Amino acid sequence: MAIKPRWADAEAIQEAAQLLRQGRLVAFPTETVYGLGADASNAEAVAGIFAAKSRPADHPLIVHLADAAMMPGWAEEIPDMAWQLAERFWPGPLAMVLRKKASVPLAVTGGQDTVALRVPNHPVALQLLRAFGGGLAAPSANRFCRISPTQAAHVAEELGDAVAMILDGGACQVGVESTIVDLSGPQPRLLRPGQISVAALEAVLRQPLVLPEAVASEIRAPGMMAVHYAPQTVALLCPVEQLQARAQTLLADGQRLGVLAYAQTLPAHPHLQVLAMPATADGYAQALYASLRELDGWQLDRILVEQPPQTEAWRAVNDRLGKATLAVA
Structure with missing residues (x-):
């Protein structure tokens, strides 16, 4: 309890x-x-x-x-x-x-x-x-x-x-x-x-x-595992240009899908839950774990995460997403 x-x-x-x-x-x-x-x-x-x-x-x-x-x-x-x-x-x-x-x-x-x-x-x-x-x-x-x-x-x-x-x-x-x-x-x-x-x-x-x-990878400090910060639902990190097509494919297969969307908008679908993320690196970071946890609680089949900008300002966010998700092949 x-x-x-x-x-x-x-x-x-x-x-x-x-x-x-x-x-x-x-x-x-x-x-x-x-x-x-x-x-x-x-x-x-x-x-x-x-x-x-x-x-x-x-x-x-x-x-x-x-x-x-x-x-x-x-x-x-x-x-x-x-x-x-x-x-x-x-x-x-x-x-x-x-x-x-x-x-x-x-x-x-x-x-x-x-x-x-x-x-x-x-x-x-x-x-x-x-x-x-x-x-x-x-x-x-x-x-x-x-x-x-x-x-x-x-x-x-x-x-x-x-x-x-x-x-x-x-x-x-x-x-x-x-x-x-x-x-x-x-x-x-x-x-x-x-x-x-x-x-x-x-x-x-x-x-x-x-x-x-x-440098070579070694566990010198917390958070250095290859997999970390991860939801129980399988989460995929998806390039911006692939998000719409990948979402449509998963929904067509009958999967219940959650999406953390940074810039893209997706058409409404009864099996789709979309959380719009903040546009700034600091705002995104503040919302990231709570948003992943919210989607993880909805008993979905997959979570798609739209790849944020890959710039220095977003280094910490991309580090966490890289360990919490799988890359889309």
Whole structure:
């Protein structure tokens, strides 16, 4: 049975902090998606995250902090560029991978010698972190590889009573997970794109980022699986020029079809559900997971996603769609 989300007032936040101190799991909102939080210094509590999500133990988690001043408690080596990025983008949707302190449980880091840190930009998350007084390991509050939650109700649907409390702070404003930059090696590397662009990061770093397509794939951070963020309904990413014909073919075969439409309009059909997506990258990102989840709940046979623009501004959206869908042959 799903527990009912509780509005995140001061009393609820204090209760949530106490539950976290007891080693329990608490879901809470960030500006990106809802996180499934546990005391990052408590390996047993962190193990509860993996059990609730059915997440492989070798997949690292992001530790959420109340402010940048807490970084030395978690990272052994903090280069100047990390402080510069923190000053520019924290609180905000940026996680940085750094060499971890020996005291950081390997359960948090997936057995690696690095740890991902971020300061979220959401009032509820920050109030909870301050009330708790430590770091919270918090991946997205959903089953492993499924659609990330951007509303408290999504967490309840996804995790049921696997959490002790769900703090409701409204809909997430960014809607896709944070940008992740690896600063643990000789060159800064982009591990996962997000709202913060490559250009904005490079302006602070004053050097180019090594991009994901330039390095071999490895699970250095969350969200690096080839399949992730996916609905249970088979979803196909469809080029703009093929959308109408592909939809007509599927409907002619008697399939119930859902479409995330970016620019195209489709004629009405009794077996067709169309959700029109925002025309801006930020607006699309904010609506993406809720829209996929809505279509997934309609018991369709297929979902078609119209390919958004393949430009730098849309890098994060296209990254998530590339992992949530299959490409149309």
